[in-house]
Amino acid sequence: MADAPRARRLAKRISQIVASTLEHEVKDPRLAMVTITDTRVTPDLREATVYYTVYGDDNERAGSAAALASARGVLRTAVGRQTGVRFTPTLAFEPDAVPEGAARLDELLEGVRRADAEVATLAVGADYAGEADPYRKPREDGEEDLEDLDEIPVGDEQDEVVGEGDGLRSTR
Numbered sequence: 001m002a003d004a005p006r007a008r009r010l011a012k013r014i015s016q017i018v019a020s021t022l023e024h025e026v027k028d029p030r031l032a033m034v035t036i037t038d039t040r041v042t043p044d045l046r047e048a049t050v051y052y053t054v055y056g057d058d059n060e061r062a063g064s065a066a067a068l069a070s071a072r073g074v075l076r077t078a079v080g081r082q083t084g085v086r087f088t089p090t091l092a093f094e095p096d097a098v099p100e101g102a103a104r105l106d107e108l109l110e111g112v113r114r115a116d117a118e119v120a121t122l123a124v125g126a127d128y129a130g131e132a133d134p135y136r137k138p139r140e141d142g143e144e145d146l147e148d149l150d151e152i153p154v155g156d157e158q159d160e161v162v163g164e165g166d167g168l169r170s171t172r
Contacts, residue, residue: 004043011039014048014079014089021078022071030067033060037096041089048079048089051096061095068093 019036033055041048054064068075072091080088 007041007043007045010045010083010085010089011041011048013083014041014050014091015039017079017082018050018075018091021075025078026067026071026074028067028071030060030063031071034064034068037098045085046087046089047092049092049094051094053096053099065093065095 015036015038018039022031022034022036035053035055036050037053038051039048040051052064052068054061056064072093076088076091079091
């Protein structure tokens with residue numbers, strides 16, 4: 001078993017090799033809009049899953065998947081030559097779902113922005129249904145205001161605390 005940092009380094013190197021080989025050596029026009037986004041290698045370095053995206057519609061994605069499947073041998077040979085590992089990992093190509101997820105998030109965020117704008121336009125001329133602060137009770141006659149509580153002395157003024165040694169004692 002290989003350690004995780006070695007598998008990550010090999011995955012990064014495989015991504016670079018596959019992208020370079022697709023750009024310079026494989027002459028299939030269906031691979032023109034393919035972008036390699038990520039590669040994952042198993043801990044035993046025997047299998048590599050290469051994630052890719054395709055700019056275009058579903059027909060172009062299907063054509064790119066078929067072109068990658070047919071170019072798998074050429075790409076694995078290039079990976080074996082340029083990595084120098086004892087066993088060249090088998091390559092599996094998977095379409096990456098990140099762009100679709102990002103597009104869905106953009107749609108959701110736009111919906112939230114529209115809802116916030118609608119609430120803001122409704123709130124422009126709105127008044128409170130009751131008072132501005134529903135928890136504040138109006139003062140009735142004879143009640144003390146809570147702000148006046150700071151002026152009430154706490155304890156008797158005759159008590160005096162005098163420090164003595166380590167403790168305090170009250171002189172009464």
